[in-house]
Amino acid sequence: MRILYHHRTQAEDGQAVHIRALIGAFRALGHTLEEFSLVRRAVPGPATPQGPGRFAWIGRVPRFARELMEYGYSAYARRPLVGAGRDFKPDFLYERYAFGNTAGLAAARDLGVPLVLEVNSPMALELGLTRGLSFPRLARRVESDLFRRAERVCVVTGVLADMLAELGVARERLLVTQNGVDLARYAYPERAEVRRVARAELGLAGLPADALVLGFVGFYRDWHRLDVVLGAMAVRALAHTRLVLVGEGPARAALEAEAARLGLSARVHFAGPRPHAAIPALLPAFDVALVPAINPYASPLKLFEYMAAALPVIAPDQPNLREVLRDGADALLVPSGAIEPLRAALERLSEGALAARLGAAARATIERGDYTWEGNARRVVAAVEELRR
Secondary structure, three states: OEEEEEEOOOOOOHHHHHHHHHHHHHHHOOOEEEEEEOOOEOOOOOEOOOOHHHHHHHHHOOHHHHHHHHHHHHHHHHHHHHHHHHHHOOOEEEEEOOOOOOHHHHHHHHHOOOEEEEEOOOHHHHHHHOOOOOOHHHHHHHHHHHHHHOOEEEEOOHHHHHHHHHOOOOHHHEEEOOOOEOHHHHOOOOHHHHHHHHHHHOOOOOOOOOOEEEEEEEEOOHHHOHHHHHHHHOOHHHOOEEEEEEEEOOOHHHHHHHHHHOOOHHHEEEEEOOOHHHHHHHHHHOOEEEOOOOOOOOOOHHHHHHHHOOOOEEEEOOHHHHOOOOEOOOEEEEOOOOHHHHHHHHHHHOOHHHHHHHHHHHHHHHHHHOOEHHHHHHHHHHHHHHHHO
């Protein structure tokens, strides 16, 4: 198939990883894809000179003006997007949803092709809770209208599918495509050697033989509740634990202060950010991987990467994660924000046999469920083929 892929993101974070990986998956399956975006990128390199720095000022304008600019992008992008489509002649337009953006819907109608809309979060709700919205009723109206009019809406969890169904999106238009991984990048024929090198790279060489390394990857904020992990570690029975944070984030100062208060500073290692391409080789440094908290509709990319790396995972016991995980079978699920259940799970995973069993089962779950980028690409193409019949 011929796919016109449209996105508005400037990010070099998990959004960019998702975009690049899915584009690569469509192409690996033999489809022809043309990318149309605000910020052009090479594959898989960084942004070109017209990249995020060119638009950094947007984050400094007043909130109401930023919202109007986000809506205005639709009019700005529609004509060149249609022009790209007329040159390329796609079978469908695939768009990563961005707040206020209706350019893809308008272009798809002009081109006479279906719109497949990828929705990773309900932005009107999410932005209303985070940065705030100046025109909340307009945001909800534009968003729900867009969701209802797309021929297919790819959502990252069944929980999010239920939320969109409540907004009036027909169930038959909803397709669940969880986050994915490239399984080959998380295979370690010489795991012991990879583990040794990874620990050296993260500054963990020379740890005691009985050390239990707890790992987290990502841009950590207060809501990730890494403070709860520190609270769980602060008992004699878990004195052998070490926490390693790969990444950076605004919660660092608070975490450093809490670690100092609990006498854990020597056991908490801030490894700093790494390019995403380096993460597969670093994950074997962990003994246990953590998802301390996540919002109720998300599909956390880090979870699938941890599982593909055959790591035992501790994650929140909530519906969006139970779509993938089974407590005691391929992960340990604990109430989010609760110190004692997390502490008990860590004590259980100090037993190597249980950790190894959960890690192997986690990898098997990824393989069995085809939680891969190519799996998602196949599901999208199958949905479009069904539309054409």
